[in-house]
Structure formats: structure tokens, C-alpha cells
Amino acid sequence: MKLFGYWRSSATYRVRIALALKNLDYDYQPVNLLKGEQKAEGYLARNPLGLVPALETDDGAVLTQSLAIIAYLEETQPDPSLMPEGAAARAHARAIAMTIASEAQPFMNLRMQQYLKTERGFDETAMTEWLNRWPGGAMAAVEKTLAHTAGDYCIGDTPGLADCFLVPQIYAAARFGVDISGFAKMNEIYARCHNHPAFEKAHPDKQADAVEG
Numbered sequence: 001m002k003l004f005g006y007w008r009s010s011a012t013y014r015v016r017i018a019l020a021l022k023n024l025d026y027d028y029q030p031v032n033l034l035k036g037e038q039k040a041e042g043y044l045a046r047n048p049l050g051l052v053p054a055l056e057t058d059d060g061a062v063l064t065q066s067l068a069i070i071a072y073l074e075e076t077q078p079d080p081s082l083m084p085e086g087a088a089a090r091a092h093a094r095a096i097a098m099t100i101a102s103e104a105q106p107f108m109n110l111r112m113q114q115y116l117k118t119e120r121g122f123d124e125t126a127m128t129e130w131l132n133r134w135p136g137g138a139m140a141a142v143e144k145t146l147a148h149t150a151g152d153y154c155i156g157d158t159p160g161l162a163d164c165f166l167v168p169q170i171y172a173a174a175r176f177g178v179d180i181s182g183f184a185k186m187n188e189i190y191a192r193c194h195n196h197p198a199f200e201k202a203h204p205d206k207q208a209d210a211v212e213g
């Protein structure tokens with residue numbers, strides 16, 4: 001398998017965590033977002049949205065959307081599973097993943113921030129307000145969900161799908177000044193994940209394309 005991604009991309013980071021939790025090997029193909037490589041013709045053939053990640057399977061299929069990629073990994077490599085026992089618990093796991101993927105991350109994506117700054121005149125203050133209102137608001141909702149789903153991890157005591165989404169979202173929130181200091185459960189899970197070898201391996205700083213500073 002080949003994973004096309006970028007070290008600091010939170011959506012790529014989700015897939016790296018899932019691959020690491022499942023102990024799957026893959027070839028990492030960096031796509032430099034700051035150089036605009038996601039908009040190059042060759043990459044657009046893989047992902048017409050011009051976003052990372054994309055996963056090329058051993059059969060040559062090219063998959064996009066981190067949630068769909070992780071679902072593919074779960075279906076093709078079910079052991080160890082990233083899904084909890086019980087239909088309601090699985091629904092909560094998907095709800096946390098989708099809240100982050102649909103309601104939080106798109107509002108802080110590189111192209112969204114570039115558009116707001118260059119075409120809508122957002123200064124740093126306006127940008128910080130935006131990020132705390134939209135991604136921050138969605139994360140507040142996740143924190144409320146965690147109050148009744150979490151144990152050591154997002155759903156019970158085993159790391160899984162929801163943690164694959166939560167950890168990169170917290171990493172991105174910290175980068176962009178979203179204040180999550182009041183979200184105790186989330187911060188507790190984040191700290192625990194830092195000591196887990198799969199999350200450690202998937203961390204942006206450990207990737208071949210990581211740049212200092």
C-alpha cells in the first residue's frame with residue numbers, strides 16, 4: 001500500500017494512526033501542501049478534491065477520504081478491530097469521527113484559512129475567532145459526547161476509530177490557537193495516546209517529510 005500524505009495534515013495523521021494500530025506496513029509518499037503539490041495534475045488524478053490523504057491499495061485502487069480509507073482498512077484487515085463492541089458504541093465512534101471530519105477540520109483546513117486571509121481580509125484576530133467558534137465549537141460538542149462514551153480512550157478502554165480522529169484534531173487545534181484547555185476528558189485521552197506506541201509512530205514529527213520549526 002502507498003499512503004499519499006503530508007506530515008502535518010491531520011487527515012493523513014488519522015490514517016497513519018489506523019495503519020499503526022493495525023500493524024500494517026505501507027510506503028509513505030509525501031505530498032508537500034505548502035508547495036501546492038496537492039493541486040498538481042498527477043496528484044489530482046489520485047484525489048480530484050486536491051486534498052490528502054489518498055491510499056493506493058496493493059490492487060491499484062486509489063482511495064480518498066480518511067474515514068472511507070479507515071473503513072476499507074477495517075474491512076480488509078479486521079484484526080485488531082478499530083470498532084467497539086455494540087451497535088450504539090459503534091454509532092458513537094462514527095459520530096465523533098464525523099463531527100471532527102465534517103464539522104471541525106474543514107473550517108481550519110489550509111485552503112479555508114488561505115481563502116479567509118487572502119480573499120476575505122481576515123487578520124490574525126479574526127482568524128483566531130473563526131477557529132475558536134467553528135472547529136472549537138465542534139470540539140466542545142465532542143467533549144460532551146466523551147462524558148458518556150469515554151473510558152481510557154474515546155469509546156471505552158480500547159483505542160479505536162474515534163481516537164484516530166481526536167488526536168490529530170487536538171494536534172491541529174494546538175497549532176492554530178484553538179483553546180481546548182477547558183476540555184478535560186479530551187486532554188486526558190490525548191495525553192494517554194501520546195504514550196501509546198501506535199500513536200507515537202504516527203506522530204507528524206516522526207514522518208520522513210517532517211520539517212523542523
Ligand SMILES: N[C@@H](CCC(=O)N[C@@H](CS)C(=O)NCC(=O)O)C(=O)O
Nearest residue numbers: 009010011051052053065066110111
Ligand atoms: N475530508 C477529508 C479532508 C482532507 C483534507 O482536508 N486534507 C487537508 C490536509 S489535513 C489538505 O489536503 N489540505 C490541502 C489544501 O487545503 O490545499 C479527509 O478526511 O480525508
